[in-house]
Amino acid sequence: MSPKIAVIVGSIRNDSLNRKLALALAAQGPQDFSFEHVRIDDLPNFNQDLEKDHGEAVKRFKGEIASAAGLLFVTPEYNRSIPGLLKNAIDHGSRPYGQSVWAGKPAGVIGISSGAIGTALAQQHLRNVLAYLDVPTLGQPEAFIQNKEGLLDDKGNIGVEATQKFLKSWMDKYAAFVKQHTKS
Ligand code: FNR
Numbered sequence: 688m689s690p691k692i693a694v695i696v697g698s699i700r701n702d703s704l705n706r707k708l709a710l711a712l713a714a715q716g717p718q719d720f721s722f723e724h725v726r727i728d729d730l731p732n733f734n735q736d737l738e739k740d741h742g743e744a745v746k747r748f749k750g751e752i753a754s755a756a757g758l759l760f761v762t763p764e765y766n767r768s769i770p771g772l773l774k775n776a777i778d779h780g781s782r783p784y785g786q787s788v789w790a791g792k793p794a795g796v797i798g799i800s801s802g803a804i805g806t807a808l809a810q811q812h813l814r815n816v817l818a819y820l821d822v823p824t825l826g827q828p829e830a831f832i833q834n835k836e837g838l839l840d841d842k843g844n845i846g847v848e849a850t851q852k853f854l855k856s857w858m859d860k861y862a863a864f865v866k867q868h869t870k871s
Contacts (some may be wrong), residue, residue, distance in 0.1 A: 688720045688727050690756035690869065696796070697762030697773035697809075701727040704799045709761040710843035713799070715851070715858045722759070725751045727776035738782045745779050749788045752780050758794040758822065759866035764802065764809035773817070781820055788821070791822040793868035795829045795861040799839075805831035825864045830857050 694713065698705045713722035729744040731737075752758070762773055780786045796813055799807030810831070814824050830853070832838075837846040845851040 689719050690865075691754060692716070692720050692722045692759050692865070693725045693752055693755035695725050695727065695758045695773070695776065696789065697760070697770045699772065702841060703763075704801075704839065705763050707757070707839040707841060707843070708797070708799045708832065711839055711845050712759065712840075712858055714843040714853060715845075715855045717858070718739045720756075720862060723751070723755075727772060730776055730779055732784075733778040735782070741779065747805045748776065748781055752788040752792070755792060756869050757861075758789075758792050759796060759861070760780050760796045760798075760813060760817075761807065762796075762798045762809055762813065764798065764800050764806040767808040768812045769809045769816075773813075777820070778815060785846040787820060789817070790837055791856050791868075792822055793865045794824045795857075795864070796824055797832070797857070799834055801834050803833060805833040807831045808837050826858060829840060830854070833870045846850050 694709050696703065696706050699757060699774055725748065730748060766806060780789050787854065794817055796810050798809060800806045817824055821862060833837050838850060839845060
């Protein structure tokens with residue numbers, strides 16, 4: 688069975704650019720990985736009073752992360768940080784204390800926005816959280832994608848050749864990074 692990459696998209700908007708980017712990345716990724724979208728929109732608000740049993744959705748979410756060889760975070764920037772929905776999912780995966788599912792899972796961090804700095808600050812905040820959770824992240828190349836008309840469609844096609852080449856090379860580096868962290 689091919690190793691699974693858990694793809695976590697920080698937007699649940701119907702026409703999300705980040706979901707389109709996630710599809711495009713999976714299409715560029717090596718065939719020896721399977722890319723599986725992990726749902727985060729059905730997770731309840733994290734409440735430490737309930738952290739021992741937050742219910743089925745949280746169990747499912749933690750199981751999907753625990754069984755993944757690697758993580759791919761594709762997130763928008765909300766007010767110069769990550770969306771609350773994504774932070775909520777990360778917090779669920781980290782608890783109860785001592786039962787985090789994140790530690791040691793190699794991760795890629797990427798995103799797209801309409802803004803000129805293309806999610807740079809959201810990515811920096813996310814890296815900060817992931818470092819605390821002992822999640823190694825691919826450092827280079829960084830990927831800050833600014834949306835342009837026709838760049839991405841719903842089927843994972845990339846409309847600009849230079850961006851397609853860049854995302855392909857980013858995925859190659861990401862796949863090598865995951866393999867390096869999972870071979871032992
Ligand atoms: C945004 N947007 C945004 N863009 C950006 O580059 N930096 C930012 O800080 C913000 N802040 C922000 C806050 C909130 C609450 C919203 C709703 C939006 C714009 C954002 O990049 C744009 O809406 C993207 O298209 C969102 O990603 P999805 O939903 O298309 O994946």
